[in-house]
Amino acid sequence: MARRADHSREELGRLIIDTAEDLIATDGIDTFSARSLSRAIGYAPGTLYHHFADLDDIVTQVNTRTLAGLALAFADAAPSDDPARMLHNYADAFLGYIAVKRHLWNALFEFRRKPGQVVPTWYIAAIASLIRIVGECFMRLRPDMPEAAAREAGQLLFASIHSVVSLENSGRLGLVMNRDIAAVVHQLVDMHVLAARHG
Amino acid sequence: MARRADHSREELGRLIIDTAEDLIATDGIDTFSARSLSRAIGYAPGTLYHHFADLDDIVTQVNTRTLAGLALAFADAAPSDDPARMLHNYADAFLGYIAVKRHLWNALFEFRRKPGQVVPTWYIAAIASLIRIVGECFMRLRPDMPEAAAREAGQLLFASIHSVVSLENSGRLGLVMNRDIAAVVHQLVDMHVLAARHG
C-alpha cells in the first residue's frame, strides 16, 4: 500500500496523539510501544516516524495535554479567600486530577528520555505556571515575605507533594508508610503553611 | 563448553552480584542488561538464570547491599544530643551516601518490577528500620507526642526527602526548582522539626 485517503496529514497526526493518550490512560506507559500504537491506529509502525521524530516526541505531546489538563483543574479549584484553605483546595484538585488520570500523570514523570535529550522549554514553562499559582497563596499568606521566598515555598510544597504522589503512584509509598495519600498530602500542606507562618 | 572449574557455585553467585553492582554503580541501571552482565563476567547469558530467577532477582540482591550500606552510613552519622541537630546529621549522611552511590540509589527505586511481583518483606523491613531511627529523633524532640505520631512524622520526613532526592537524581528537580538539593533537604528537615514542635 502507499498513500491513503483515510486521513489528511493533520488528521493522522491528531489520531496518533489521541490514540497514544488513550492507550497510556488505559494501560499505562509500560505496555505502550510503537508497535502497539501503530496497531491501534491501523497503520504500519514506520508511519509514526513520518509524523513524529520518535516515540519520545509522541509521549511529550501527550504529556503536554496532561499538563494543560492539570492547569484547567487548578483553575476549576474551589475558590477561597483564605490562602491556606486555597492551598488545600489546590491539593484536592491535584488529587482529583491524578486519581482520574493516574497513568497519564505517571507518564509525565516516569517516561525515560534517552540521555542528552533536552526537555522542551514550554514544558518547563507549563510546570512553572502551576507553581506560580501555588506561590501566590504563600504571598497572600505572608504579604511581608520577600517574593522570592514565597516562590521558593511554592516550589518546595509542589515538589514535596508531587514526589510523595509519585511514590504512591508507582506503588512504593507502601515501602515507607501505610497511610492514605490524601491524608499525607493535606498534612504536608498544613506543615508548609505552618512553616510559612512561623518562618 | 560445559561445567567449568573457574568458580565454585558460591563464587560465581557472588561474582554475578559483585559485577552487577559494579556495572550499575558505574553506568547506571539503564544500560544494565543480562547480556552486558554476562559479557562482563565472561559467561553466557543463560548462566545467570541457573543462579538467579531473573534479572529482577539480581537487581534486588544489589539493592539489598545498597540499603545495608545506607544503614551503615546512618550508624556513622555524627552523634548529637539535640534531636533536631541529629536529623540534620542523618540528612547529611543520606546526602553523602547517595552522592557517592547515585546510580545504585536510583536502581533501588527506579528499577521496574514486572507487575504482580511482590517486594520481599526483608526489603521493607530494612527500610522500616531506617525510618525508625528517624522516628526516634521525633520522640526525643517531643516526648509527650504519641509514639504513633512520632513514627508518622519520621515516615513523612523520610518520604519527603527521599522523594525530592529521587526527583533530583532523575534530573527532574530542575523542572520544579533551581536550587541545591542539600539546601532543599535541610530546609525540609527544619520544616518538619518546626511542625513537630508546634503540632
Add this chain to the structure above:
DNA sequence: TCCCCTTCTGAACGGCGTTCAGGTAGCGAA
C-alpha cells in the same frame, strides 16, 4: 492521460529478557 511527489509499507537491524535442548567437564565409584 501521464507522471511525479508524497505517503505508507514491512522487512530488516541490533538490541532486550528469558528458555531449553544439547554437550561436556568434573567427580565418585569400580
Add this chain to the structure above:
DNA sequence: TTCGCTACCTGAACGCCGTTCAGAAGGGGA
C-alpha cells in the same frame, strides 16, 4: 586408571522492543 553420571554451561531461538529505509503505490497537477 577408566568409566559413567550428573551438574553445569552454552548459545541458538522466541517474541518483544525502537528505529530505518528501499520500494511500492495512490493523489493531484499538467
